[in-house]
Amino acid sequence: MLVSGTVVADSETVVEDGAVVTADGKIAFVGAASAAREAYPDHERRRVDIVAPGLVGGHVHSVQSLGRGIADDVPLLEWLEDHVLPMEAALDAESTRVAAALGYLECLESGVTTVxxxxxxxxxxxxxxxxxxxxIRGLLGKVLMDRDAPEGLLEPADAALEESERLIERYHGAFDDRLRYAVTPRFALSCSETLLRGARALADEHPGVRIHTHAxxxxxxxxxxxxxxxxxxxxWLDEVGLTGPDVTLAHCVWTEDAEREILAETNTCVTHCPSANMKLASGVAPVPDYLDRGITVALGNDGPPCNNTLDAFTEMRQAALLQSVDRLDATALSAPTVFEMATRNGARAAGFDDIGALRPGFRADLVGLTTEVSRATPIHDPISHLVYGAHGDDVEFTMVDGDVVYADGEHRTVDAAAIRRRARELATQFQPE
Known part of the structure; x- marks a missing residue:
């Protein structure tokens, strides 16, 4: 396919009258539209206003989608213990599948190609x-909890690790390597030392398997x-082996200097979730300090019950504005930096080296957006617009591995209306009193 428009290839490169050509699941060309049309005369063509890399949701909870809105305006511990964890414990096989599918539909509709x-x-x-x-492309993992968990979510460490290994053998690299596995302890308080060290050992046994947890x-x-x-x-996480270039830690709001040095020295990835941190009054993560230290910081929405949306464009805007007001410095986190967090940094956090930018040889994960809305008129800087002005519903099409999976308001792989209908039926059991 030859997609033409204003091409935002990465956080530094914009081609005003440009084109991206895809072939065999990869990006074959990025450059001037005239050159693309001459070199690829027989390719299917599509014109959009802006062509951009697919965004990366660096930390999401797809299976919490049925709990969107069940615990708004509730303090964190009450939110978690009285609402979200009981909801997760009540999920059966069907509701887990429907909830996850619903989350992935929302992501693709919003230009997120990887989670x-x-x-x-x-x-x-x-x-x-x-x-x-x-x-969708994704790094997914079963949650591990062998202590301080509600009934229905608690399991012995050895059973949790054995099930994780079975899932690794079945799904790591599945669906033409769109899906990969992350060993996923929930967080330090819900996991024994045995389980945390076991998570590291399991990841080490399987090349390419990452670790993903909250911190x-x-x-x-x-x-x-x-x-x-x-x-x-x-x-503590460093002591038990849960730091390193294969580790992605969500949040990292409350860290001291020595901890930040550990993150930098071990090349551990951090995912910033500004909307969730604001909604649950968790605080403001020191993102500029992390970036100054060379720490990879991705961007995530967290879950629908603590954000209400998986729109990554909204999250980019929130990330930039939050740092400006926290530091009383309008330059604290620039639009190009935030765009880098949502694309290439997210790719690193997900363990995919060849996504997050429009470059020849990279996987063909890209999105096309309209600017035919008043909110997008005028556009002086396309990257600034994507961070501060764009919404997920500006997305006209979403491509993963060269396959257009969403276009013109319709999903091409599944019956989205049926999934939404069933999700509404299943979600009735979680309605707040």
């Missing part, structure tokens, strides 16, 4: 199958980890 997805304890295979059917989201969490271990949270 780093923190599932739940049971029925993880249903989410993998849903991802494969919908056509230092909340001050009370950090205080409890310190009380139990005598260490700060990042120090």
């Amino acid at each position: 780093v997805d923190h599932l739940t304890v049971d029925h993880a295979s249903e989410a993998f199958e849903a991802a494969g059917e919908v056509g 230092s989201e909340n001050r009370d969490e950090v205080a409890e980890v310190t009380a139990r271990t005598g260490m700060r949270n990042i120090e």
Whole structure:
């Protein structure tokens, strides 16, 4: 396919009258539209206003989609213990699959082509199958919890690791390598030392398998980890092996200088979730400091119950504005930097080296957006517009591996209306009183 328009190839490169040509699932050409039409005269053509790399949701909870809105305006611990974890425990195989599919539909509609997805304890295979059917790219993992978990989510460490290994053997590299596996402890407080060290050992046994967990989201969490271990949270995770270039830590709001040095020295990835951190009053992550230290910082929406949307364009805007107001510095986090977080940095956090930019040889993950709305008139800087002005519903088409999986308001791989209808039926059991 030859897609022409204003091409935002990466956070530094814009081709005003440009084109991207895809072939055999890869990007074959990026450059001037005239040169593309001359070199590829027989390719199917599509014209859009802006062509951009597919965005990466660096931390999402697709299976929480049925709980969107069940615990708004609720403090974190009450939100988690009284609403979200009981909801996860109540999910059966069908509701897990439908919830995951619903989340992936929303992501693709919003220009997200890759997710780093923190599932739940049971029925993880249903989410993998849903991802494969919908056509999204993802790093997915079954959640591990062997302590301080509600009934229905607690399982012995050895059983959790054995099930994880079965899932690795079945799904790591599945669906033409669109899906990969991350060993996924929930967070330090819900996992014994045995389980955390076992997670590291399991990842080490399987090349390409990553680790994905939460860390230092909340001050009370950090205080409890310190009380139990005598260490700060990042120090403890480093002690048990859960840092390194194959590790993605969601949030990292409350860290001290020594912990940030650990993250930098070990090349650990961090995912910033500004909307969720604001909604749950968790605090403001020190993103500029992380970036200054060379730490890879991706961008994520977290889950629908603590964000209400998986629109990554909204998250880019929130990330930039939050740092400006927190630091009283309008230059704290620039639009190109935020765009890099949502694309190439997200690719690194997901473990895919060849996505997150429009470059020849990269996988053909791209999105086309309209600017035929008042909100997009005028556009002086396309990258600034994508960060501050664009919405997910500006997306006209979404391509993954060269396959157009969503276009003109319609999903091409599944019956989206049927999924939404069934999701509404299943979600009635979770309605707040």
